[in-house]
Amino acid sequence: MAMLSGAQILIESLVREGAEAVFGYPGGVTLPIYDVLYSHPLRHVLVRHEQNAAFAAQGYARATGKAGVCMATSGPGATNLTTGLVDALMDSIPVVAVTGQVPQALIGRDAFQEADTFGISRSATKHNYLVKDISELSQTVHEAFHIAVSGRPGPVLVDITKDVLLSKADYSDEQAMEPLRGYRLAAEPDADAIERAVEFLWRAERPYIYAGGGVISSSASAELVRFSELLEAPLAHTVMGLGAMPTGHPNFISMLGMHGSYAANMGVTECDTLIGLGVRFDDRVTGRLDKFAPGAKVLHVDIDPAEINKNRRADLGLVGDAKPVLRALNERLAETRATLGRERRVERLAWMEHVRAMKRDHPYVYEESTEEIKPQALMRKLDQISGGEAIVTVDVGQHQMWAAQHLRFNHPRLWQSSSGLGSMGFGLPAAMGAKFACADKTVIAIVGDGGFMMSLPELGTIAANRLPVKIIVMNNNTLGMVRQWQQLFYGKRYSEVDVASFPDASLLAAAFGIAGGSVADPADLDDALAHAFDEPGPYLLNVQVTPEECVYPMVPAGGAVSEMILRPEPEAAEAVAGD
């Protein structure tokens, strides 16, 4: 046992729990922590805004599956973290946030930089703590990591008063950790439930798998692929699920939902058995709920019991971690394949052929151009560069959907998108976190011109760390997705979406001391991209694309996914008020 300060205990506890990097920003009450970090081997990455510390921690977590760690001071530091924490909560990403709090004697007295971080972060986290006693600090950090990564992952915040950071206590790495009484993890799948599910699955003539982020959290990609192969069922991913099944797998159809492919959405509409794996029947996937998979019986597998029957009633609900559930299902599917599995196999194979034919006949289409760079063409070029192997982070909006449609992912944890909360400004800091986690991988941040400006200060972090992230700004001079809705549903009354005063990218990059450039002519795109990716350091490439381009297919908000708009028909579009 050694006598350590609260700040030292915090840092030693972070290291003990496996933290490799902390994304943070110092301030008054966290001075004791930063004094420890001054001479400690734990890596601290100084970001330029606390929101980006939370996003970078997510980038690290999404790339590795381990908890990402961010840190901020009290008051504004903590409130700035909040968007990144809600974002992690919505997408079930493990993050541990450490915030400093004013000394206990000042709490409740409107002290300088005091905010009720514990109260504010209650609804922004899976769980949170206010540490007022140094004897609880080590255990609390342990619990925070355990809660963040286990079960349905999510963000956990630990708020620590400054007097705790300054006081001293005994600390040992071998301290016994108390169990959490109210925190129960999903049990192993029950054999009877697996048996019922297997019988349910073999009764299907038109099975369809809809898999999401839960499969990636569970590291169940291999099991997912095997499941689809055993059942001989087509598979669509949510935007969170991309990469769980390799894009090139013959059973993979595409993304489904609001901007999903024709085949993916018609597949879910026509199936007789829908298997939801680690998904939450989000409104951006289902569109009008009563017309989503209208003739299908539903098997829903999720680790969170609160997801079963939340939006769509499941005929069979299985609460459990995707990996052991799929393993158990696969084992029984393999054993019963030659018996039960034979009964409807002819119908299933015909169905698979039908869905594959829809995919073949209805690819994502766009009008090619030799005068302007089409955003979809840009995504295709980036896809060629990546070859399905790069880590791609995106922001929120049109570029996000085009990237989801056109880029391939050969593995899970390559694709990072703020999917549930839809936070603009996510892509660039997430790419930083991903690059710190996976130095050997190509990391591409594809961002829009709107979201890029929200994360602009992080060019400072990228420059200071010589972080070789490739930033591709898909610049259409507008807030494109908002403009698209105004174009289609608000009679082209383009209200406050013009962000055309974009800075000169090469000058902007140079001002931060990094390389950059712009390209607008399709004939120059290959060279510009080659230049960006040949550059050993970071690169900022501003790509001017067709301004008035819309993402298709599109399911209007509240519409049925089978009624998607497939191509531009601006005159025919009806004004539909939606959210």
Added chain:
Amino acid sequence: MQQLISLLVENKPGALMRVAGVLTSRGYNIESLTVAKTIDPTLSIMTIVAEVGEDGRDLLIKQISRLVNVIKAVDLTDSRAVRRELVLIKIYVAEERRPALLTEAEIFRARVVDASPEAYTIEATGSPDKLNALIALLRSYGPIEMVRSGAMAMARAKQNKLPVPSYTEAALSEG
């Protein structure tokens, strides 16, 4: 409709805020909420009555159950639970009407716990319906002030029982 929820929570700062937060973030109004320690002082039992739509009931229980500080939450709305509430009523009543008041209060097993020249303070426990009837009756005697505790409930059926240590178990673990 009014949903009756009974839950066992860790007696920790923030536990009440988390539970209430699940309700308030959905815009549900909490009609009453009582909380107090169990035999095991590290645990508390909460009884909540809230106005919740029929299709939201199951989801609400699940979302409360997944809170880290919540050990178990049960929906007692449709179960044969014992429901009791305490009410304190101060009634300003003229001296000549006091005997009649006492006789009627006796019907409800209400008792006088404080008396002054101006007023009686009456205590009663019972089901919310019984207390409503008592309050209506007492109001006929004069102006009243009252404080209600909100509902407390305990499951009769074994399946809705909270896993609280009994006196015997607590005694054993301490011994």
